[in-house]
Amino acid sequence: MILIKNITIITQNAQRQVIKDGAILIEGSKIAEVGQSKKIEKKYAKAKKKIIDGKGKIALPGLINAHTHAAMALLRGYADDLPLKKWLTEKIWPAEAKLKPADIYRGTELACEEMLQSGTTTFNNMYWQPEKEIAAAAKAGLRDFVGLTALDTNGMDIGADRIANLYRQLKPKVNDKIKLTLTPHSIYAVSRETLVWCKKFADENDLLLHIHLAETEGEVDDCQKAHGCRPVEYLEKLGFLGGNVVAAHCCWLTDNEINILAKNKVSVAHCPTSNLKLASGVMPLSKLLKAGVNVCLGADGPSSNNNLDLLEDMKIAALIHKWNEKDPSAASAQTILDLATINGAKALKIDDKIGSIDIGKEADIVIIDFDKRPHLKPCFNPISHLVYAAQGGDVEKVLIGGKVLF
Ligand SMILES: [Zn+2]
Numbered sequence: 001m002i003l004i005k006n007i008t009i010i011t012q013n014a015q016r017q018v019i020k021d022g023a024i025l026i027e028g029s030k031i032a033e034v035g036q037s038k039k040i041e042k043k044y045a046k047a048k049k050k051i052i053d054g055k056g057k058i059a060l061p062g063l064i065n066a067h068t069h070a071a072m073a074l075l076r077g078y079a080d081d082l083p084l085k086k087w088l089t090e091k092i093w094p095a096e097a098k099l100k101p102a103d104i105y106r107g108t109e110l111a112c113e114e115m116l117q118s119g120t121t122t123f124n125n126m127y128w129q130p131e132k133e134i135a136a137a138a139k140a141g142l143r144d145f146v147g148l149t150a151l152d153t154n155g156m157d158i159g160a161d162r163i164a165n166l167y168r169q170l171k172p173k174v175n176d177k178i179k180l181t182l183t184p185h186s187i188y189a190v191s192r193e194t195l196v197w198c199k200k201f202a203d204e205n206d207l208l209l210h211i212h213l214a215e216t217e218g219e220v221d222d223c224q225k226a227h228g229c230r231p232v233e234y235l236e237k238l239g240f241l242g243g244n245v246v247a248a249h250c251c252w253l254t255d256n257e258i259n260i261l262a263k264n265k266v267s268v269a270h271c272p273t274s275n276l277k278l279a280s281g282v283m284p285l286s287k288l289l290k291a292g293v294n295v296c297l298g299a300d301g302p303s304s305n306n307n308l309d310l311l312e313d314m315k316i317a318a319l320i321h322k323w324n325e326k327d328p329s330a331a332s333a334q335t336i337l338d339l340a341t342i343n344g345a346k347a348l349k350i351d352d353k354i355g356s357i358d359i360g361k362e363a364d365i366v367i368i369d370f371d372k373r374p375h376l377k378p379c380f381n382p383i384s385h386l387v388y389a390a391q392g393g394d395v396e397k398v399l400i401g402g403k404v405l406f
Contacts, residue, residue: 001047002026002402004365005037007054008382012061012341012356016334018382024059025049026363029176029401034357052397056371058382060337061356062121062364062400063310064344067210067248067269067298069127070137071107073114074099075303084216084278089154092303096128104129105136111308112140116406118309118392119366124246124269124298124348126183126210130166134173141405143364145348146170147183147210152194160197167205176401179208179348186212187231188219192238199240208244208348211235214257215249216280232257241266246347248298249274250288251281258284262291267347270339272317274300285321286330296344297336309392310340318387333387367397 002025009022011034023040025033033040072092079091099107104127115123122143127133130146137144148166152159167180174180184190184198202209214220214231223231232253235241241264248269250261261268270283288295297317299308314336321331345355354364368386370376373394376385398406 001044001049002052002363002399003041003044003049004052004054004059004367005041007037007367008058009034009357010058010060010337010382010386011358012337013358022059024357024363024365026399026402029362029403031357031359031361031363034359052367054367057367057369057396058386059357060119060366060368060386061341062354062366062398063119063340064296064348064355065115065120065123065299065308065310066246066267066296066344066347067271067300068111068123068125068308069301070111070115070123070125070133070308071099071104071127071129072301072303073111073308074103074107075301076306078303080277080306082278084280085218087278087304099128101129101132105132108133108136109140111302112137112142114302114308116140116142116398117395118311119368119395119398120308120310121364121366121398121400122344122348122354124181124208124210124344126185130170130180131173134170134178138178141177141400141403143177143354143400145179145181145208145210147181150182150184150194150198151189152191153189156189159191159194160201163198164201167201181208181210183210186215186219187234188222195235195240196238199238199242202244203242208246209240209242210246211248213247213250214252215275217252220252230254230257232260236260236264244349246296248300249280249283251275251283253284253288255287258287258291258293261288262293265294267294267296267343269296269298269347270317271298271300271313272320273313274304276316276320277306278304282320282324285317286325289335294343294346295339296347297339307392311386311390311392311394314340314387333381333383336387337383363399363402365399366395368394369396
């Protein structure tokens with residue numbers, strides 16, 4: 001049993017309650033109590049427990065990185081200042097072709113360390129060598145949605161057979177923290193047949209589908225030339241869209257495409273830093289939210305970001321939409337924090353388990369010491385500080401499933 005006491009709790013519960021002088025009681029992997037510190041301390045005065053004093057500190061739910069390529073930590077700073085197509089085809093894909101399984105392990109290990117230390121407790125990943133990724137994530141203790149990546153154009157041949165084999169091989173490794181997903185890379189790197197197969201296989205095996213979508217204007221142009229319609233319309237025609245789809249980026253959407261995403265209950269993983277760095281475009285946040293689309297937050301890979309600090313991505317997300325919509329009230333701090341917590345959990349279909357500090361949920365908790373940091377003082381509103389002032393390096397402690405891992 002762990003008691004975190006005298007702490008300000010940003011619960012992210014249904015009422016978005018912030019509790020001052022609060023306490024969180026953890027039993028096993030789960031949150032057993034959340035409320036006023038005095039009351040909970042009194043109730044459990046005689047219980048044997050480890051105490052974490054939270055004076056001057058805040059607790060928030062573990063952050064959820066809804067779109068990333070963890071092992072690309074190895075390629076951080078390897079290729080910068082290029083547009084997506086050139087960056088991918090001339091630099092990244094040739095470099096990735098040389099990576100050995102042991103490299104993927106080391107890259108994922110490095111990324112997990114970085115994510116943990118900056119408050120991310122769950123990540124939705126798309127990469128190769130999933131068994132190496134699983135080993136690194138399991139060692140670090142993070143929750144990992146491990147993508148089985150399809151790529152079967154441009155001379156690559158990772159299609160249905162290889163994915164189905166991988167799935168059978170890795171299924172025994174699935175547990176509370178490790179989940180498998182299908183990750184057809186994009187509409188331009190995966191054939192029509194394989195996209196359709198992925199959808200069928202995902203539905204049959206109750207898996208998430210995770211794909212890059214409508215990232216650049218070039219992708220839209222190419223799709224129109226090849227298929228006579230826009231990217232979201234193309235996936236709708238294939239019957240690919242549904243509530244189990246997490247679509248990353250979605251920078252280039254018409255109103256019709258936004259309605260298609262909403263109608264099909266697709267979640268969108270917003271990757272603001274990567275989109276700005278590659279000059280890909282700006283996702284229409286307010287329009288998507290207004291249409292009822294669940295929008296979550298992704299860092300994307302550490303070679304297009306170039307870090308995995310979701311606190312930084314939150315700030316960048318808030319800033320670009322204020323400017324883009326010429327409205328400082330767009331993308332409020334609370335809206336952006338939702339993207340990085342509860343909305344991520346909804347996208348991954350585990351909002352009954354994580355995403356907020358609620359009784360019965362897994363104890364995935366991040367603690368930041370506001371008192372120790374000059375840039376976090378004074379504090380009128382802790383949510384404002386989290387989004388606009390805090391940095392990943394401010395994170396002091398991270399618990400995942402009730403275990404202190406950092
Ligand atoms: Zn990506």
